[in-house]
Amino acid sequence: MSNRNRRSPAVAGVFYPSKKDELYDLIGLSFKDGRFGPGEIPPDKSQKTKKIFGIVSPHAGYIYSGAVAANAYYKISTNRFNSVIMIGPNHYGIGPGLATVKSGEWETPLGLVGIDSDLANSISEDAEILDFDELAHSRDHCLEVQLPFLQYTKTTQFKIAPIIMIMQDIETALKLGDSIARVTRTRTNEVMLIASSDFTHYESNEDAHRKDSELIDAILSLDVSKFYDTLERLNVTACGFGAIAAVMISVKALGATRGQLLRYATSGDVRGDTTSVVGYASIIFT
Structure with a gap:
């Protein structure tokens, strides 16, 4: 495959290490973190494998949110899936309101991940609001930072259908979520859904915990x-709210009955500066 169809890492060396060994070691430390992470390297040792339809995972630098993110990846480590639909917010406002990628590969220091062209095409055709635009994905970190965790956790090959959102209103989330549910319900290959989002941005630690707790309650109830x-009433600055909503809609239509909060923490909890923090949550839908 030509490099023209390959997305090079945009934030390697910034949000996570650019060297393979350093990245692998840092992800391992995130899993072994007993305070904010699961405390163990995957696969999940609980031996209580249950169907997980999707997750919510943060997308900050790994030193801030890596351990929190590790919780959901630990739980899905024993779930079978061949494709991953990844949805996140478009931080740069580049491209159309909703954008996916038609074909190619995404690269991280841990290797290459292929685009599930059939899945991306099917969702685009069904939703009619999802366009193809590689440039929209070129600089953004929200989906890229999920890939090394998937690569570390998955022992079998998988492909991705990345979706990035400028439009995050409820109508758009409903259209996208319903389309994803319709398309994935008819597929023989199993699919995992990932909503990439941080929660409250740049408020006090106390306010972040209070606001995010109420918003998370709504998420868990589907x-x-x-x-x-809740988002509007409390003015919660969760950047990927539309991505979370779309995944909530999809997983509920596919049979999920509840969400489960595995871990919540802020950058202040993790790093010590509680004056202006960002909130992170690791959630699974079962």
Whole structure:
């Protein structure tokens, strides 16, 4: 495959190490972190494998949110899936309202991951609001930072359908979420959904915990109307709210009945500066 169809890492060396061995070691430390992470290297040792339809995972630098993110990846380490639909916010406002990628590969220091062209095409055709635009994905970190965790956790090959959102209103989330559910329900290959989002941005640690706790309650209930109401009422600055909503809609349609919060922490909890923090949550839908 030509390099023209390959997305090179945009934030390697910034959000996570650019060297393979250093990245692998840091992800391992995130899993072994007993305070904010699961405390163990995957696979999940609980021996209580249950169907997980999707997750919510943060996308900050690994030294801030890596251990929190590791919790959800630990739980899905024993789930079978061949494809991953990754949805996140478009931080740069580049490209159309919703953008995916038609073909190619995404590169990280841990290797290459192929695009699930059939899945991306099917969602785009069904939703009619999802366009193809590689440039929209070129600089953004929200989906890229999920890939090394998947590569570390998965022992079998998988492909991705990356979706990035400028438009995150409830109507757009409903259209996208419903389309994803329709498309994935008819596929023989199993699919994992990932909503990439941080929560409250740059407020006090106390306010972040208070606001995010209420918003997370709405997420766990799979009540999208309550989720948007809480988001607006408390002015929660969760950057990937539309991605979370779309995944909530999809997993509920596919059979999920609840969300489970595995870990919540702020950058202040992790690094010690509690004056202006960002919130991170690791959630699974079962």
